[in-house]
Amino acid sequence: MLREELTEREFDKVSLPEERAAWLQKKANWIRLSAMTMTHHSKLGHTGGDLSSADILATLYLGQVLHVDPDQPHWEQRDRFVMSKGHCSGAFYSTLAQRGFFPLDQLKTFMDPLSMLNGHPDRNKVPGVEANTGPLGHGLPISVGMALAARMRNEAWRVFVLVGDGELQEGSNWEAAMCAQQYNLDNLTVIIDRNRLQQGDFTEKTIRMEPLADRFTSFGFAVKELDGHDHFALLDAFTRVPVETGKPTCFIANTIKGKGVSFAEGKPAWHHGVPSREQLELAKKELGVEVTW
Amino acid sequence: MVSPVAFENRGLEKHSLSDCREAYARALEEMAEEDGRVSVVINDSLSSAKMKNFKAKYPARFVNVGIAEQNMVGVGNGLANGGMIPYLCGASCFLAARAMEQIKVDLAYSNANVRICGMSSGMAYGQLGPTHHSIEDLAWMRVLPNMTVIVPADPIETAAVMRYSIEHKGPMFIRISRIPVRVVHSGDYKFTLGRAVTLREGDDVTLIANGVLVSRALDAADILASEGIQARVLNMSTVKPLDRESIVKAARETSGIVTVEESLVAGGLGGAVAEVLAVEHPAPMRMLGIPDTFAPTGTAEFLLDYFGLSVKGITRAALELAGIGA
Numbered sequence: 001m002l003r004e005e006l007t008e009r010e011f012d013k014v015s016l017p018e019e020r021a022a023w024l025q026k027k028a029n030w031i032r033l034s035a036m037t038m039t040h041h042s043k044l045g046h047t048g049g050d051l052s053s054a055d056i057l058a059t060l061y062l063g064q065v066l067h068v069d070p071d072q073p074h075w076e077q078r079d080r081f082v083m084s085k086g087h088c089s090g091a092f093y094s095t096l097a098q099r100g101f102f103p104l105d106q107l108k109t110f111m112d113p114l115s116m117l118n119g120h121p122d123r124n125k126v127p128g129v130e131a132n133t134g135p136l137g138h139g140l141p142i143s144v145g146m147a148l149a150a151r152m153r154n155e156a157w158r159v160f161v162l163v164g165d166g167e168l169q170e171g172s173n174w175e176a177a178m179c180a181q182q183y184n185l186d187n188l189t190v191i192i193d194r195n196r197l198q199q200g201d202f203t204e205k206t207i208r209m210e211p212l213a214d215r216f217t218s219f220g221f222a223v224k225e226l227d228g229h230d231h232f233a234l235l236d237a238f239t240r241v242p243v244e245t246g247k248p249t250c251f252i253a254n255t256i257k258g259k260g261v262s263f264a265e266g267k268p269a270w271h272h273g274v275p276s277r278e279q280l281e282l283a284k285k286e287l288g289v290e291v292t293w
Numbered sequence: 294m295v296s297p298v299a300f301e302n303r304g305l306e307k308h309s310l311s312d313c314r315e316a317y318a319r320a321l322e323e324m325a326e327e328d329g330r331v332s333v334v335i336n337d338s339l340s341s342a343k344m345k346n347f348k349a350k351y352p353a354r355f356v357n358v359g360i361a362e363q364n365m366v367g368v369g370n371g372l373a374n375g376g377m378i379p380y381l382c383g384a385s386c387f388l389a390a391r392a393m394e395q396i397k398v399d400l401a402y403s404n405a406n407v408r409i410c411g412m413s414s415g416m417a418y419g420q421l422g423p424t425h426h427s428i429e430d431l432a433w434m435r436v437l438p439n440m441t442v443i444v445p446a447d448p449i450e451t452a453a454v455m456r457y458s459i460e461h462k463g464p465m466f467i468r469i470s471r472i473p474v475r476v477v478h479s480g481d482y483k484f485t486l487g488r489a490v491t492l493r494e495g496d497d498v499t500l501i502a503n504g505v506l507v508s509r510a511l512d513a514a515d516i517l518a519s520e521g522i523q524a525r526v527l528n529m530s531t532v533k534p535l536d537r538e539s540i541v542k543a544a545r546e547t548s549g550i551v552t553v554e555e556s557l558v559a560g561g562l563g564g565a566v567a568e569v570l571a572v573e574h575p576a577p578m579r580m581l582g583i584p585d586t587f588a589p590t591g592t593a594e595f596l597l598d599y600f601g602l603s604v605k606g607i608t609r610a611a612l613e614l615a616g617i618g619a
Contacts, residue, residue, distance in 0.1 A: 132403045135394055141364040145371020152354055175364035
C-alpha cells in the first residue's frame, strides 16, 4: 500500500534533504514491520539484523542510490547490490518488493512450501536478487568479481555489498579485500552493518572486530564511519562514492541490532527471535507504520 | 606452489605422448580471441595452469587472485553475473577442496556460467603425496546439482570440451590432466555432452574408462583380443550427466563392466556406473580406481600401477568378468 505513495518520482520531487530523510525513515520503518510480520508468519527469521539493516537497504533502493530497473531485473548496465548477510532476507525481500521487483503480496508467502521466498535469497527465483547468499563470507568475493567484470567490459555500473560485522570473521572476506586493493576497485563499495552482535554474543566478546576501520584502511580501502540509522548521512555518503579514486570504499555503518523496536534493541536473543502477535502490535505502534499486504 | 613432476613413460613411446594442458591452454587463447567474454582467473597458478600466453595476450581479461581459492570461486560468480565467461584455472587438489562451499553455493546452487579447470588432477603430482592428489574431486563435484563434470581423455578431446564449454549453460568442472597420454581420438572428433564414445566395439566384456586411463583400456582390449575376447571400450568423458543408455546397453550386450578411473571409486565413475546398473540393469562389475585409502609415496606412473590401473590390471579384471582366469 505504501509503494504508490513512495515512488521514485515523488522522491525526486522532494528536494529538501530533511524531507528526503524523513521519507526514508518512514520507508525503513515499513521494511522493519514488514520483515517482522513475515517472521511472525513463518516462525523463522532474523529480526535483529532485519531491523539493523533496514535504513541502509531503504536508502540504497528507495533513496535511488542504486541504478536498477525493476521492470528489467537483468538490465546489463544496472548497479549490482549483493546482500551478503542473506539471513536478513525479511528486510531484503521487503525492500525489493517495495522497490517494485515483485508484488508486495508475495511477501505473505515467506518460507511457505514452494514459495520463491526461501529463508535465504535465490537469484534464480527472486527478481532483483543478484547472488545466492546465506553462508557468510560469500558476498564480498562475488562483489569483487562483479567489479572486475565492469572493469573488463569498460562499463560504468557499480557494485555495493552489505556485510554483517560478525560475518567478517570469515577469512574469505580478507582474501577478497586484498584482491579489491590489488585491482584498485573503486567501483566497489562495502557497507558494514556494524551492529556489534552476532548469533551467540557481542562481536567483541566473540572474536573482536576492532580496530575495524584500521583493518580496512590497511587493506587499502577508503574508510568512512557513519550512523547507519541516519538517512541523511547514508544518502550523502552513498551518493558520493568512491570516497577516494583508485580505492575501494568501505562504510562502517554503526547500527543497533533490533533498531526501532524497544524490546529487541541491543538484545542478542533477538538475532533470530520471532515476534508474538502482541509484540508485533507493539512494534507497529513504535514504528508508526502499517503493513497491509 | 608445487614443483613440476617428472613422469616416466615406461613401455610407451615418448614422442607419441602429449599433455592435455597444452591443448586446454591453446583452446582458451583461441576462444578468447573470438569471444570477448572469455576470461581467466588463477590462484598464483600461472605456470601450473599454463596461462603465461593468455596473460600476455589478454591482460585485461586475466585475474590472479593470489593463493586464495575461496575468493577465486566467488570472483568467478561475480564475473559471470557481469556478463563474462570465466575459467577458474588452478590445481584441482586446492581448488576443489578448499573452495568446496563456494563451489556448492556460488556456482552449483547459483547455476552460474563458470568453468572450473581442475589442473593436474588425480595422482598426477605423484610423490608430492595425498595433499596434492585430487582423487576426491569427481565424487565431490558429481553430487552437486547443476554441476556438469567432464574428464577428457586426450588433447583432442580436451580442446573439443573447451570449445563446447563456451556454449554451455551452468557450471562445469573440467579435469585437465598433466600425465602424458596417447591420442585416442581422431582430429575431426566432436564432443557431445553426456554421450559416451565407443572407441572399440565388442560383445564379450565392456571397459568404461575416462581421462588418462582410456588409452590403457584400449591397450588392454588389444591384449584381450589376442586371447579371443572382444572388449567394448567406452570413453565416458562426461561423468555427469551420465550416458545411462550406453551403460545399460553394455550391461545387456556383454558379460559385465569394468570401470577404470584415476579417482576414488566411491562416488567416482565406478560409483556412477554402479548407481545406474543397480536400478536399471544389474550386471557383474569390477571397479578399478583408488579404493578407500590415500596413496603411498610414488610417481604417478607407479601409483597407477600400484592400484591396478595398469594395462595388465585392467586386462585381469576383464578376464575375471569374462569368466576366464582369476
